Each structure stands twice: as structure tokens, then as C-alpha cells.
Amino acid sequence: DGGITQSPKYLFRKEGQNVTLSCEQNLNHDAMYWYRQDPGQGLRLIYYSQIVNDFQKGDIAEGYSVSREKKESFPLTVTSAQKNPTAFYLCASTPKIPTGAATYEQYFGPGTRLTVT
């Protein structure tokens, strides 16, 4: 079945350590996104990528980095520079050019809950 995989579901780290969150999709989508969600809050865009080896900063990119070496993969690194990294992280993807009958929605992964102490 096609979909987006995020691993692990729960992740714990010590303050000062960098941590990389995995996001893999087998939907053949061109665009991929990372969002951060704090408790009771909406989704805020961290980074997004439209094609391999290209990505753009979203609204809250400071303290985060990404890479897009393969179409299927868009890992997010939470660096020690991120002041408040504990949050729920969601990865999403969409086709670059929507097909005529598509509803054009973003497909989401199950998310990773990161706790930094």
C-alpha cells in the first residue's frame, strides 16, 4: 500500500543533542513538507521541498535542517540550536502537478512525538 512512513513514533533525546526524524513516501509525490505541532495548536510549516536537492524554509525553520537526496525521502534534523524542540512532527507529501480528477489533498504520515529533556 502507498503511504508515508515516519519513524520512530516516539523519540526521546537529551538537550544539546541533534536528532533526525525520518520521513519516507512511496506515493511518487514530488513535494514533501515538515510541520511542527505544539499541544492544542495548529500546524506550522518548517521546511518544504518540491524536487530533489531543493528545499525552501517555511515559517519556523530556525534550528532545523533538511535534505532531499532522494524523491522518497525527506529527513528532518532538529539541531541543538532549536530552543524548544519538544513537539509533534508531521511529514506530508503532495503531487507536484495535480491530476484532473484528484482532490489535491496533502497526504500525512502518522507523526513523531519528540521529547527533549
Next chain:
Amino acid sequence: AQKITQTQPGMFVQEKEAVTLDCTYDTSDQSYGLFWYKQPSSGEMIFLIYQGSYDEQNATEGRYSLNFQKARKSANLVISASQLGDSAMYFCAMREFFSGGYQKVTFGTGTKLQVIP
């Protein structure tokens, strides 16, 4: 400036009644798309409904309908015949298109809906 505004942090509705969740947006583009997603306590993002800016008819999907008023820049979600399972966070989102098929999706802060038996 906030692109997507959801002014209702929380809403209550009686089971079997209809409820409207508000969403206003801001864009100067002619071509854009509007979504609604549901997020239960498990954290997964469930796509509900989509409206393209050029769609003349309001989108409907089962018990969900989107009341699209382009001139007012509003895209309210109407849930008819509420069920207990509808209790969740609801997010409005807007997709903006750029040249070359690129796109960016921005989310509102969400509305927490609670259905009362």
C-alpha cells in the same frame, strides 16, 4: 499577516445537530485551494474536503460540506448530523500555487469540536 484564520478555538454541538466551523483566508492569488482536515486525539490527519478557487459549486463529501464564499474569503465547514466520533480538532488549510507546479500549504490554528450526547 496570518493567511488562514480560525476564530473558534473550541465548539460544542449536540449529537445529531449540524455545526459550522469558521475559516477565513487571505491571498491575492486567483488560483488556490482550500482544505479541511480532522485530527483525532491519536494525532493522525484525516482529509475531509477540498475546494478549488475556480470551483463554482460548494464541495460536499457525505456529511461534510464546504460553504465557499469567495468574495468574503471564507471557507466554512458544515458538519451535518453530528456524531460522537466527530469530536476532534479541525484544521482549515490553504494551498497556494506557484509557477512550475510548486505549491505551499498553510494551516490555521484549529477548532476543537466536542459532540455532546
